[in-house]
Amino acid sequence: MQSNKAFIENLDRLGAWGVITTDTKLFVTGWNRWLEQRSGKPAGEVLGRHIFELYPDLTSRGIDRYFREALEGRDCLLSQRFHKFLLPMPPSVSCTSLMHMQQTARLMPLMDDETVSGTLTLIEDVTERIVTEDELRKQAERLEEAGRHKDDFLAMLAHELRNPLGPIRNGLHVLELVPGDSTEARQTRAMMARQVGHMARIVDDLLDVSRIARGKVRLRHEPCDLTSIVRDVIEDYRPLVEKSGIRLVIDSTPERAIVRGDGVRLAQVVGNLLNNAAKFTNAGGEIRVTREINRKAKTVVVRVSDTGIGMSRETLSRVFDSFAQADSSLDRSKGGLGLGLSLAKGLTNLHGGSIEAASNGPDMGSMFTLVFPLSESEVRENTTVVDGQEPAKHSKRVLVIEDNPDMGLSMQMLLTHLGYRVELAASGTEGLDAARQFQPQIVLCDIGLPGRNGYEVARALRADPDTQQAYLIAQSGYGADDDLRKSHDAGFDLHLTKPVDFTELKRVLSAVPGDPARR
Amino acid sequence: MSKILVVDDSNLARRATRAILEAAGHEVSDAQDGLAAIERYFLDKPELVLLDVTMRDMDGLEVLQRIRSVDPEARIVFVTADVQSSTREMAVAGGASGFVVKPVSSGPLLDAIAEALSGRPA
Amino acid sequence: MIISELQTDAISELINIAFSRSAASLSDLTASRVDLEVPEVSVHPIANITAALHRFVKGDVATVHQVFTGPVAGDAFLLMNFDGAVHLVELLTNGEVVSKGLGASAREVVTEIGNIVMNACLGVFGNLLHVRFSFSVPRLSLDDLGVMVNSLIVDSNPMQHALVVGARFRLRNSEVTGCLVLVLGIASFELFLQEVEAWAERSLRGGANE
Numbered sequence: 001m002q003s004n005k006a007f008i009e010n011l012d013r014l015g016a017w018g019v020i021t022t023d024t025k026l027f028v029t030g031w032n033r034w035l036e037q038r039s040g041k042p043a044g045e046v047l048g049r050h051i052f053e054l055y056p057d058l059t060s061r062g063i064d065r066y067f068r069e070a071l072e073g074r075d076c077l078l079s080q081r082f083h084k085f086l087l088p089m090p091p092s093v094s095c096t097s098l099m100h101m102q103q104t105a106r107l108m109p110l111m112d113d114e115t116v117s118g119t120l121t122l123i124e125d126v127t128e129r130i131v132t133e134d135e136l137r138k139q140a141e142r143l144e145e146a147g148r149h150k151d152d153f154l155a156m157l158a159h160e161l162r163n164p165l166g167p168i169r170n171g172l173h174v175l176e177l178v179p180g181d182s183t184e185a186r187q188t189r190a191m192m193a194r195q196v197g198h199m200a201r202i203v204d205d206l207l208d209v210s211r212i213a214r215g216k217v218r219l220r221h222e223p224c225d226l227t228s229i230v231r232d233v234i235e236d237y238r239p240l241v242e243k244s245g246i247r248l249v250i251d252s253t254p255e256r257a258i259v260r261g262d263g264v265r266l267a268q269v270v271g272n273l274l275n276n277a278a279k280f281t282n283a284g285g286e287i288r289v290t291r292e293i294n295r296k297a298k299t300v301v302v303r304v305s306d307t308g309i310g311m312s313r314e315t316l317s318r319v320f321d322s323f324a325q326a327d328s329s330l331d332r333s334k335g336g337l338g339l340g341l342s343l344a345k346g347l348t349n350l351h352g353g354s355i356e357a358a359s360n361g362p363d364m365g366s367m368f369t370l371v372f373p374l375s376e377s378e379v380r381e382n383t384t385v386v387d388g389q390e391p392a393k394h395s396k397r398v399l400v401i402e403d404n405p406d407m408g409l410s411m412q413m414l415l416t417h418l419g420y421r422v423e424l425a426a427s428g429t430e431g432l433d434a435a436r437q438f439q440p441q442i443v444l445c446d447i448g449l450p451g452r453n454g455y456e457v458a459r460a461l462r463a464d465p466d467t468q469q470a471y472l473i474a475q476s477g478y479g480a481d482d483d484l485r486k487s488h489d490a491g492f493d494l495h496l497t498k499p500v501d502f503t504e505l506k507r508v509l510s511a512v513p514g515d516p517a518r519r
Numbered sequence: 520m521s522k523i524l525v526v527d528d529s530n531l532a533r534r535a536t537r538a539i540l541e542a543a544g545h546e547v548s549d550a551q552d553g554l555a556a557i558e559r560y561f562l563d564k565p566e567l568v569l570l571d572v573t574m575r576d577m578d579g580l581e582v583l584q585r586i587r588s589v590d591p592e593a594r595i596v597f598v599t600a601d602v603q604s605s606t607r608e609m610a611v612a613g614g615a616s617g618f619v620v621k622p623v624s625s626g627p628l629l630d631a632i633a634e635a636l637s638g639r640p641a
Numbered sequence: 642m643i644i645s646e647l648q649t650d651a652i653s654e655l656i657n658i659a660f661s662r663s664a665a666s667l668s669d670l671t672a673s674r675v676d677l678e679v680p681e682v683s684v685h686p687i688a689n690i691t692a693a694l695h696r697f698v699k700g701d702v703a704t705v706h707q708v709f710t711g712p713v714a715g716d717a718f719l720l721m722n723f724d725g726a727v728h729l730v731e732l733l734t735n736g737e738v739v740s741k742g743l744g745a746s747a748r749e750v751v752t753e754i755g756n757i758v759m760n761a762c763l764g765v766f767g768n769l770l771h772v773r774f775s776f777s778v779p780r781l782s783l784d785d786l787g788v789m790v791n792s793l794i795v796d797s798n799p800m801q802h803a804l805v806v807g808a809r810f811r812l813r814n815s816e817v818t819g820c821l822v823l824v825l826g827i828a829s830f831e832l833f834l835q836e837v838e839a840w841a842e843r844s845l846r847g848g849a850n851e
Contacts, residue, residue, distance in 0.1 A: 062669055072767065073775035074760045075707070079749035081734045082670055104749055106778065114773075126746075133746055528679065529657060531650040535844035542847045573657070575679050600661035605674045621658050622769060625847055 008120070018087070018103075018123030024116060026051045026067055035123070038089045038101065055087055070107040070119045078105040080126050093127045097134075102127040153322075160202055164195035171195075205339045209322055212346035216480045218497070219262040219350060223375055226257040226266060226300050230291055233270045237278070245283030252291035257300040260375040261351040269347050269355075272340035273304040273368050280366070281308030298374045305367035311359040319357045320345040348372075396512070397421045399440035401431035401457060402475075403449050411444070418506065428452030432460050435467045442512055447476040447487070455490035462491040471512045475500060521636060524563060525549040526556040526582065527571035527598070532621070536569060536598070539625045545632075553577025553585075560586050560593070567616075567635055569628075572599035572606060583613050594635050598623060644684055648834050651841035653682050655766060656806050663761035664810060667754065671733050676811040687801045687824060691790050697807040697820045698722050702786045703743070705755025708777040709763060713833050715801075715825040717763065717776075718793070719755040722818065723783060726751050729817050743783065752781045762821065770836040793824065802830050 008030060011019050018038070021030030027050050031043040041054075051067065052059050058067075063086065066076045078086055086105035091098045103123050110118040171192040178184045211217045234250050241248045259266065270289075277287045285307040292301045311319060322342035341357075348355045353372040359365065398420045402408040408424050415422045423438045425431035428449045435443065443461065447454035454474055461467040472494075474487040479497035487495040494508065523545050527533045537547045548563050550556040553576055560568065568586070572579035579597060586593045596617035597610045607618050616635035619628055644652075657680060664675040683693050701723035708716055721729070723743075730747045733754075743751065756779045763774040782789070806821040825833060 065666075065669075069760055069764070072764065073711075073773060074764065075756070075776045075778050076760065077749070077753045077756045077779055079746070079753040081730075081746050081750045082753060108778075109775070111775070129745060133744060529650065529654045531647075531654040531841055531844060535841075535847070538845050538847040573661070573677065573679055600658040601677070602661065602665045603668045603674060605668075621661075622654075622844070 011122075016124075018121075018125075020051070020121040020123070021110065021118055022051055022067075022121075023118045024071060026071075026119065028054070029118065035087075038092075038125075039087060057088075066107050067119060070109050071116055073109050073111075073116055075109075076107040078103075078107070080104045080130060086121070086123055091127050092125055093131055098127065098131070101125055102130045149321075157202075157206070161199060164199045167195050168192050205343060208343050209339050209346070212343070212350065216478070217265075217347075217350060218479045218481075219265060221260055222263065223258045224261055224263040224266055226259045226302065226372065227252060227255065227291060229263060229267050230270055230289060230302060233267050233274065234289060237271065237274045241274070241278045241287060244278060244281075245285075246278060246281050247286040249286060249288045250290075251288060255293060257291065257293050258375045259300060259351065259353075259372045261372075265347050266351065269344045269370065270302065270304075272344040273370075276340055276368075277304055277306040277308065277366070281306045293374070295374075300372050300374055302370040302372075303367060304370075305365065307365045310362050310364040310366055311357070312362055316357060316359055320355070344368075395419050395421050396442060396509075397423070397438060397440040398442045398444060398509070399423050399425065399431065399435055399438055399470075401425045401428065401434075401443065401445040401449065401454075403427060403446060414502065415509075418509075420509070428454070428457045431457055432467075435461055435470070436464070439466065440470055442471045442473065442509060444473050444475060445492075447474055447478075454492075455486060458487075458490040458492050473508070520544045520546070521567060521632075522546045522548070522563065522565040523632070524556065524559055524565040524568045526551075526553075526559075526568060526574075526579075528552055528574045529571070532571065532598075532623075536623060536628070539623070539628055540632075543625070543629055553579075553582045556582050557585055561589070566594065567632060568593065568595045569598050569619075569632075570595050570615075572597055572601055572610070580609060580613055583610075583615060587614055594638075596631055596635050598628075644834065645838070647841050648837055649682075649684075651837045651844075652684075652804070653680075655769065655837065655840075656680050656682050656762075658769075659762040659765035660758075660806070660808055662765055663758040666757045666761050667810070667812070670753075670757065671812065673813050678809040678811075681807040683805050685803055685805060686799075687794055687797050687803050688799060690793075690803050690805055690822065691787075693805045693807070694720065694786065694790065694820050694822070697809075697818050698786060700786060702784065702789060703751050704782050704784065704789055705752055705759070705779050706782065707756070707759050707779045710775045710777070711773045713766075713772050713774065713825065713829045713836075715823060715829055716793075716797075717759045718820075718822040718824070719758055720786070720789070720820045720822065721751070725817055725819070728815065729754070729812070732813050732815055748781050752779050755779055755781070758819075758821065769840055770833075772832070772836050793822075797824055798826065800827055801825065802827075 008019060008021060011017065011032075015034060017032075018035040019030060019032040020028060020035065022028050027048060028046050031041070031046045036042050046054060052064060058064055061083075063078070063083070066078060069076050080102050083103075083105075085100050085103040087103070089101040089103075091101045102125070104126050105124070106122045108120045108122075109116045110120050171188045174188045175185060178188075208217065230252065231250065234248060238248055274287065274289070281287060287304065287306045290301075290303045290305075292303075294301065320341050322339055345355050348370060351372060353370060355371075356369045358367045358369070398415055400408060400411050400415070400422060402411060402424070403426050405426070408426065412422045412424050420442075423434050423440065425434045428451050431443075431445065431449075432452075445454045445457055449457070452460075454476070458472050458474070461470060461472065472492045474490075474492040474495045475498055476483060476487075476495065477498045479495070484495050496505070496508070523540055525533055525536050525540070525547060526549065527536070528551055533549050533551070537549065540547050548559055548565065550559045552574055556568070556570070559565075570579045570582060574582075579599070583595050583597075586595065594616045595614070596619060597615050598619045598621060599606065600621040602620055610618055616638065617631040619631045660677055660680050664677045668675045681696075685693055698720050699722065702720045703723050703726040705719045706716065727743060727747070730743070730750045733750060734747075759779070760776065763776065766772065767774045784792075801824055804823040804825070806823075808819055808821065810817045810819075
């Protein structure tokens with residue numbers, strides 16, 4: 001008896017368990033501090049009373065059986081998953097779905113030599129473990145669902161990219177068979193250009209989505225007139241939309257709405273919304289674009305609404321998810337990857353704006369609302385890219401350092417066509433040798449070179465008095481602030497992100513100052 | 520004093536039950552499995568069958584149904600270690616005239632037999 | 642060790658009653674019907690149990706182990722196939738437990754089930770054989786069957802015998818297979834057989850179970 005008491009007191013001191021002792025008739029003989037605190041019943045109230053009288057639902061829940069087993073000398077385990085708890089107590093972790101503390105309990109006989117002298121119950125609080133397990137399970141379910149969506153998406157992507165390849169391949173065969181200046185050849189080239197354009201758009205969209213997701217999109221920060229952007233985009237889309245028998249209406253005053261950001265990207269947002277509206281509106285329907293300026297709230301609101309097939313509540317909840325759209329067979333039948341809305345949202349958020357989708361239900365049309373903060377400064381006139389002037393006839397020397405042979409060759413051909421004198425090197429070391437001999441005024445250098453990378457090449461060129469005056473342009477697939485800084489530190493004058501737009505390159509090259517020493 | 524058929528695949532159970540019944544003056548025949556039980560029933564024409572629920576080949580419920588399909592007035596008392604309430608319900612629903620829990624003691628067993636035999640249909 | 646036919650019959654009947662009680666306890670706990678096939682009982686020297694076990698469990702197994710004391714003392718093990726245990730937990734908790742493998746909550750469930758089956762079994766023995774069985778806290782381990790049997794053999798005296806019971810339960814349209822193994826020392830086994838025979842004889846005299 002004495003050793004039992006000491007044992008139990010020691011257990012109590014551990015403080016981490018509820019400890020109940022009873023005699024052989026199940027009258028309570030021990031009730032520890034843990035229990036007092038958590039059950040709200042002080043020991044004085046509980047000692048000497050019958051356990052089933054204190055907690056009558058033990059009987060109705062069938063738990064009295066375990067006490068009787070213990071009295072017969074058998075240890076019992078009551079797991080949380082079956083019983084939830086032994087005694088009802090408030091949960092220790094704030095969690096909306098649990099009403100009681102979750103417990104695992106052990107019921108044991110108290111032995112006095114060979115005879116049973118009572119029972120010992122140990123109660124453990126496992127609420128936190130259960131909450132964590134439930135959260136993990138939900139997370140696992142979500143990840144699995146997202147994984148499934150990605151798999152579907154990849155399948156769709158592969159399909160979409162393969163489609164244009166067929167005609168392009170065929171076109172190449174045709175071009176081998178017919179004279180280069182024939183009508184057939186012209187038509188074939190036009191068709192191939194269209195298909196390439198289609199693929200390029202898909203790839204651009206994908207890259208954009210990926211860059212936005214990784215926070216690596218570089219935006220210009222200039223004052224842009226959203227009013228004229230909206231007007232221009234609508235006019236660009238008008239032929240397409242009206243050809244599908246849809247009416248396109250714009251409701252906006254000529255008043256300027258200056259937003260700070262990237263004009264090209266803002267046009268992309270509006271364009272994607274229009275494209276989406278047109279995709280899901282049938283002939284005879286209408287798309288209406290409105291633009292409101294709210295001077296007091298300092299915001300500009302652009303709404304694109306349509307009388308099309310609308311969205312169910314379920315679709316509405318996932319409308320901006322990039323991968324969820326793969327589910328829609330309708331989307332698939334219209335072609336494309338369904339990334340437009342996801343991109344629109346990402347770009348809008350990067351501009352400090354917000355986008356919302358609404359629909360009264362299937363067949364009741366949809367409405368997308370963009371809200372951007374107004375900027376104070378004036379718009380700069382004409383932010384569109386102007387074609388560079390013709391390169392000087394005393395042609396500039398350009399060194400292209402690029403390890404991808406196809407890329408290097410095509411670059412060389414294009415620049416030669418533009419009137420430059422071009423040398424090609426396939427590695428950093430080759431490039432440095434070529435630079436010393438060729439003395440280029442411009443060096444177009446890939447960063448990701450095998451052996452000595454672009455940064456090392458730049459540093460070496462700047463270190464050498466023979467080559468340090470060249471205009472160094474870096475080319476790289478990465479364009480985040482970090483990457484720009486690294487190029488600049490290495491000595492580059494300019495950093496272009498791949499894939500490089502040809503028109504942009506033309507402009508940049510023609511803007512490079514001539515021969516005289518620059519540094 | 521009645522003719523009783525004892526069906527159970529456990530040797531000890533058959534012998535123990537026989538001991539109780541013979542001590543009370545009943546005439547006992549027995550069978551080890553479902554098929555033998557059905558055969559015995561029609562050969563010996565007992566007034567009552569004591570039937571184990573859990574048997575290897577054919578379970579007690581099926582034996583009951585087969586016997587009753589030929590003789591709807593057969594009196595069958597289930598003897599079983601299975602104490603789930605759903606088992607008792609299935610037995611009653613299947614037409615059992617009684618239910619005794621193993622391990623069998625003579626009091627409850629003889630009471631159940633008496634009750635089943637007295638409930639002869641009008 | 643020679644076991645008479647009477648003793649064998651008696652052990653079979655005892656196990657039948659004991660496992661039916663276990664099934665009933667499980668049924669209460671899970672609020673669903675449990676159908677039990679007639680358990681297969683055999684006795685072996687401890688070194689030879691693998692073949693008997695192999696008819697019911699293979700590969701990775703979940704084992705619940707309880708030590709029992711009293712005049713008849715030894716070890717009780719309930720073995721289930723690991724996949725079967727995971728499946729059983731899913732069945733019984735309506736998928737509320739993270740299903741890949743056995744986490745803490747799932748292990749508790751398996752331990753409780755083993756505890757219930759073994760307690761019911763030894764409870765019946767205790768009541769009918771007039772022998773007191775006292776149990777310890779159950780412990781769960783997850784191992785390959787071979788590893789588990791080896792550790793069992795190593796920890797035991799080679800003269801010990803094991804009572805192996807193979808059982809198949811049906812629960813919610815799924816079949817669960819497991820093995821109960823009772824390992825007893827010589828003296829304990831002899832006392833056990835003695836009491837079993839005494840019970841059998843009481844039954845045959847018509848007055849065993851008042």
